[in-house]
Amino acid sequence: xxxxxxxxxxxxxxxxxxxxxxxxxxxxxxxxxxxxxxxxxxxxxxxxxxxxxxxxxxxxxxxxxxxxxxxxxxxxxxxxxxxxxxxxxxxxxxxxxxxxxxxxxxxxxxxxxxxxxxxxxxxxxxxxxxxxxxxxxxxxxxxxxxxxxxxxxxxxxxxxxxxxxxxxxxxxxxxxxxxxxxxxxxxxxxxxxxxxxxxxxxxxxxxxxxxxxxxxxxxxxxxxxxxxxxxxxxxxxxxxxxxxxxxxxxxxxxxxxxxxxxxxxxxxxxxxxxxxxxxxxxxxxxxxxxxxxxxxxxxxxxxxxxxxxxxxxxxxx
Amino acid sequence: xxxxxxxxxxxxxxxxxxxxxxxxxxxxxxxxxxxxxxxxxxxxxxxxxxxxxxxxxxxxxxxxxxxxxxxxxxxxxxxxxxxxxxxxxxxxxxxxxxxxxxxxxxxxxxxxxxxxxxxxxxxxxxxxxxxxxxxxxxxxxxxxxxxxxxxxxxxxxxxxxxxxxxxxxxxxxxxxxxxxxxxxxxxxxxxxxxxxxxxxxxxxxxxxxxxxxxxxxxxxxxxxxxxxxxxxxxxxxxxxxxxxxxxxxxxxxxxxxxxxxxxxxxxxxxxxxxxxxxxxxxxxxxxxxxxxxxxxxxxxxxxxxxxxxxxxxxxxx
Numbered sequence: 056x057x058x059x060x061x062x063x064x065x066x067x068x069x070x071x072x073x074x075x076x077x078x079x080x081x082x083x084x085x086x087x088x089x090x091x092x093x094x095x096x097x098x099x100x101x102x103x104x105x106x107x108x109x110x111x112x113x114x115x116x117x118x119x120x121x122x123x124x125x126x127x128x129x130x131x132x133x134x135x136x137x138x139x140x141x142x143x144x145x146x147x148x149x150x151x152x153x154x155x156x157x158x159x160x161x162x163x164x165x166x167x168x169x170x171x172x173x174x175x176x177x178x179x180x181x182x183x184x185x186x187x188x189x190x191x192x193x194x195x196x197x198x199x200x201x202x203x204x205x206x207x208x209x210x211x212x213x214x215x216x217x218x219x220x221x222x223x224x225x226x227x228x229x230x231x232x233x234x235x236x237x238x239x240x241x242x243x244x245x246x247x248x249x250x251x252x253x254x255x256x257x258x259x260x261x262x263x264x265x266x267x268x269x270x271x272x273x274x275x276x277x278x279x280x281x282x283x284x285x286x287x288x289x290x291x292x293x294x295x296x297x298x299x300x301x302x303x304x305x306x307x308x309x310x311x312x313x314x315x316x317x318x319x320x321x322x323x324x325x326x327x328x329x330x331x332x333x334x335x336x337x338x339x340x341x342x343x344x345x346x347x348x349x350x351x352x353x354x355x356x357x358x359x360x361x362x363x364x365x366x367x368x369x370x371x372x
Numbered sequence: 373x374x375x376x377x378x379x380x381x382x383x384x385x386x387x388x389x390x391x392x393x394x395x396x397x398x399x400x401x402x403x404x405x406x407x408x409x410x411x412x413x414x415x416x417x418x419x420x421x422x423x424x425x426x427x428x429x430x431x432x433x434x435x436x437x438x439x440x441x442x443x444x445x446x447x448x449x450x451x452x453x454x455x456x457x458x459x460x461x462x463x464x465x466x467x468x469x470x471x472x473x474x475x476x477x478x479x480x481x482x483x484x485x486x487x488x489x490x491x492x493x494x495x496x497x498x499x500x501x502x503x504x505x506x507x508x509x510x511x512x513x514x515x516x517x518x519x520x521x522x523x524x525x526x527x528x529x530x531x532x533x534x535x536x537x538x539x540x541x542x543x544x545x546x547x548x549x550x551x552x553x554x555x556x557x558x559x560x561x562x563x564x565x566x567x568x569x570x571x572x573x574x575x576x577x578x579x580x581x582x583x584x585x586x587x588x589x590x591x592x593x594x595x596x597x598x599x600x601x602x603x604x605x606x607x608x609x610x611x612x613x614x615x616x617x618x619x620x621x622x623x624x625x626x627x628x629x630x631x632x633x634x635x636x637x638x639x640x641x642x643x644x645x646x647x648x649x650x651x652x653x654x655x656x657x658x659x660x661x662x663x664x665x666x667x668x669x670x671x672x673x674x675x676x677x678x679x680x681x682x683x684x685x686x687x688x689x
Contacts, residue, residue: 328645365687367681369681370682
């Protein structure tokens with residue numbers, strides 16, 4: 056297992072610069088008053104492909120030699136990594152093959168196709184995804200870019216908190232959603248080196264709390280097919296992300312489905328930005344753990360903005 | 373009739389600075405490719421009260437002497453002026469009385485109440501609004517701040533295009549929605565003085581096209597109760613706004629209800645920002661008048677972001 060280093064992150068940041076945005080940091084007086092904290096929202100919903108995952112995907116795609124790149128890239132993903140990898144492959148002009156659960160939001164499938172990616176559908180479980188993917192990988196000979204358990208991807212995701220740390224002075228903590236742990240691992244990689252006093256929190260849906268249970272147990276626990284509105288957070292930790300989570304994360308906090316939906320609606324209403332459910336989990340946990348964050352300067356990573364506008368979660372709640 | 377001057381706008385900008393945001397200008401590669409123009413979106417949906425109208429309202433409220441201010445302010449409004457005036461009055465600590473159509477979006481009513489305003493409801497027609505308002509004004513003795521036909525309000529709205537003109541170099545045109553004409557009049561006031569080569573376009577719903585017909589006829593034509601998804605644009609021109617529109621506007625362009633809804637959804641999907649239907653009318657008219665704007669640098673004023681998240685227009689289309 057190769058563990059990416061600070062230098063890998065710095066090389067990644069230089070490599071991906073032409074293909075990604077340095078996203079803005081927004082604030083909200085209303086949400087500061089509500090939480091008692093100073094919140095700084097790092098808006099990766101404004102990123103290319105509307106997802107932070109374009110950072111890691113671009114680092115992987117543009118780090119390949121021409122020989123390695125000739126058969127393209129392939130992956131399995133609950134959504135944003137799929138469309139981010141398709142975007143990056145499209146910019147390089149190489150094929151991209153993705154395995155997605157048939158239950159993924161239509162907006163994400165449409166975006167993959169729009170960027171020129173080829174989709175093979177699977178059942179919404181880790182078991183099915185991995186089986187279908189093995190066939191696709193064998194048939195295409197494409198380079199596998201794992202959605203999170205890949206040092207190239209983690210180094211790329213780490214560029215987000217490097218920017219946040221430059222954009223906001225004196226952060227006390229950073230909180231990001233956790234699914235497979237790619238963003239959190241990149242955050243750990245960067246901040247443990249550049250700002251070791253900043254505490255790192257991960258936020259997870261109660262209904263997909265495998266990372267929380269892993270963290271408390273001291274070893275990886277994986278669920279096969281969790282059900283949550285936060286469709287980006289259904290995948291389990293793997294060895295590389297577990298390394299970062301178990302070494303550098305201060306705590307993992309969880310929120311219920313209704314708390315996530317309420318936080319999402321609050322951000323839409325008060326900040327006037329479109330975010331996907333996964334991105335609302337950190338605010339949901341801040342609202343229910345006021346004592347942890349009150350009086351602190353907290354970076355909150357808004358991970359993406361890909362959502363079906365015709366099927367918003369509060370329509371059914 | 374007092375016609376506000378450039379100096380009035382400059383005084384307004386200084387006066388309102390503590391109470392309003394200098395809003396950001398966003399761009400979209402996708403929308404530039406789609407329209408063939410360079411579009412610069414001035415995002416007043418990120419403004420205090422999520423509406424440009426807080427500029428004019430704050431200028432009126434903070435320009436009052438203590439003696440004038442003691443009975444508070446009053447107005448009638450289809451929504452955003454009501455909540456903007458409530459916000460400004462709240463900041464000054466004086467009462468605010470507003471007459472709103474009972475059909476106004478619940479989000480706007482809630483915001484007025486949230487800012488401490490007092491609502492009296494009327495029927496959704498100009499006739500009813502003006503009758504109910506006369507009673508409220510007489511009963512309270514409050515200072516009437518008209519939503520647009522008021523030199524203080526127009527001078528305040530003019531601060532928006534002053535910022536836009538500073539934020540974007542070499543604009544060829546600016547386009548904004550037109551209802552009563554307050555934003556367009558402020559834009560005319562500012563740009564005719566500071567950037568007289570910039571063409572000014574107004575965008576209007578076909579189903580509330582009284583300004584378009586007035587412009588073509590050469591005199592004000594008013595409809596009593598137009599029906600459109602762009603709920604901020606149902607009111608008619610008045611003498612002061614007609615002065616600016618008839619003197620400085622290059623053209624008024626219209627769009628159908630479906631075109632407005634499609635443009636609104638496009639902005640939400642591609643720019644990841646929450647805007648209200650009125651704010652989508654300019655993009656809708658740019659998309660159907662490609663030859664007018666292609667190759668040009670065009671400022672597009674996103675007027676507000678107050679929308680019922682539980683009743684989005686594409687849910688019914």
